[in-house]
Amino acid sequence: KRRFGPMLDSDYGTLWEDWALIARKSSGAWRPAARCLAQAESAFPPDTLGRWALGVWPQTPGIGLARIRYSECGLKKIGGRVPAPQGNIEVEWSVSAKRRRLRLCLPPGVRGELDIASMKARHGWRPRLDGSSVDAGQWPAARPSAPDGGFVALDSGEHEIAAEIE
Numbered sequence: 001k002r003r004f005g006p007m008l009d010s011d012y013g014t015l016w017e018d019w020a021l022i023a024r025k026s027s028g029a030w031r032p033a034a035r036c037l038a039q040a041e042s043a044f045p046p047d048t049l050g051r052w053a054l055g056v057w058p059q060t061p062g063i064g065l066a067r068i069r070y071s072e073c074g075l076k077k078i079g080g081r082v083p084a085p086q087g088n089i090e091v092e093w094s095v096s097a098k099r100r101r102l103r104l105c106l107p108p109g110v111r112g113e114l115d116i117a118s119m120k121a122r123h124g125w126r127p128r129l130d131g132s133s134v135d136a137g138q139w140p141a142a143r144p145s146a147p148d149g150g151f152v153a154l155d156s157g158e159h160e161i162a163a164e165i166e
Contacts (some may be wrong), residue, residue, distance in 0.1 A: 003111070036163055038087060046083075047081060049080070052071050052073060053071060053073050053075070053095070054067045054078065054080050056068060056082040056089055057069065058084075059113070062085050063084040063089070063110060063112060064086075064111065065110070065111050065112070066082075066089060066106070066113070067093070067112075067113045067151070068104060068115065068154075069114075069115035069118035070093060070095075070119060070120070071098060071118075075093075075095075076095050076096070077093065077094045078092075079091060079092035079103065083106060086107045087098060087108070087109075088106075088107065088109075089105070089110060090141050091105070092104075098164060098165060100119050100163050101121075101162045101163075102114070102160070102162075103159070103160050104154070104159045104160045104161070105157070105159075106154065106156045106157060106159070107156060108156045110155065110156055111153065113154070116152060119161070119163040120163075121165070128160070129152070129159070130159055130163065140163035
């Protein structure tokens, strides 16, 4: 918040090229150092937070397919939006000592793949997908042969997935 706040509060409407901030002597207001105010490098914070904090990993150009995986970022609750050309991908994770829960909204034209291994569910778990218990072996379009444990295909729309943690 300390670094990005002044950028977002400014009239420029962009994240600046670098992190250097200096204060104007006359007003004491923050302003960017003498650098370009719109560089491609300024896209790293939203991309990094979308991937490593929210767990949304684009798999195709234009984000027609997004892999969703829980990220061990140390937060018990985190939510946000990842912009896609089709609309926002909305994600909300909550974790307790016994459960991991994901609420997900995929806009029309965006499909998802939930990384099952990232849920760290107990052996023999009974996951809940959109309010219904489902046998782990009967997840729709589960691909257990995937290298990191398999994925569950999710269509556009709202989803809620819950699992008991190992």
